[in-house]
Amino acid sequence: MRKISALLALAAASLCATAAHAATTNLVKNGDFELTSNGTSKQLNEGTYARADRTYLTDWSSKGYNFVLNGNNIDDTNAATALALWGPNSYSGAGPKNGLGASPTGGNVLAADWDYFPGPVTQQVSGLVPGQAYTLSFSYGAAQQVGFKGDNPVNYWDVSLGNSKQQTASLANVSQGFTGWHQASMTFTATDSSELLSFMAKGSPTGAPPFMLLDGVSLVSAVPEPSTWGMLIGGLGLLGFMARRRKAAVAV
The missing domain is CATH 2.60.120.260 (Galactose-binding domain-like)
Incomplete structure (x- = not known):
């Protein structure tokens, strides 16, 4: 269980980092x-x-x-x-x-x-x-x-x-x-x-x-673009679903 939680936390952190990168990419060249x-x-x-x-x-x-x-x-x-x-x-x-x-x-x-x-x-x-x-x-x-x-x-x-x-x-x-x-x-x-x-x-x-x-x-x-927010929210939702399935499997 601890291993799964750690993986979920790591995945969530990766998604947040992706959103932050999209918001801080400099569009001006040179x-x-x-x-x-x-x-x-x-x-x-x-x-x-x-x-x-x-x-x-x-x-x-x-x-x-x-x-x-x-x-x-x-x-x-x-x-x-x-x-x-x-x-x-x-x-x-x-x-x-x-x-x-x-x-x-x-x-x-x-x-x-x-x-x-x-x-x-x-x-x-x-x-x-x-x-x-x-x-x-x-x-x-x-x-x-x-x-x-x-x-x-x-x-x-x-x-x-x-x-x-x-x-x-x-x-x-x-x-x-x-x-x-x-x-x-x-x-x-x-x-x-x-x-x-x-x-x-x-x-x-x-x-x-x-x-x-x-x-x-x-x-x-100034803020992450809509597509980035969609990816982040969707990814977190998937992680939550996986966590619930894991919890349900353990309960059974």
Whole structure:
């Protein structure tokens, strides 16, 4: 009897784990921006203006003055990129001690200028269930390009999934500053099985080159999908039926 109970408990745990996995599967590909190809400038390529020295960000499309930079040398003016941001390593360690550094997830980060040829970074997300709620989460911050000064009191991301739009809390950044990394969480309800996820940097005033930063993008089901719940409930019901049969057999 103990052996059967243990097996039933193990099976129930397995079903619960399956439901949890379905709810936490990230539908965004390359959400940490680690997968890139081509180019040395790290400025992202875009259709009409594609150039040999520019970089492709796997699974994402870009329009505008957007970059993918390594968080460990994002402020290194000696790095082989077309862009560096104010930070401790600017000009061989002579930059402002503003705390700029790697994101919470480390590695590459996306950097987007909302003032100079702004444009979105997008990904077509598949595997959605119409009517299902999804949680979008990511890390974000604001910084400023090396060589420029001026306060940027308003910096935020416009975010959309399909026709639904939201925006992050606005971050105020001082001249040569960094806002620190912040976490955002938004809930979207899918209206189609495949929808466009878009990030567009926004802010004010113009004239003091700002950059919005982004990393660790994740889109997961807010609750297990109906099919997963059906599997879980059906499996638990079957386990209960087996337990009753076992008990009845022992009683006889």
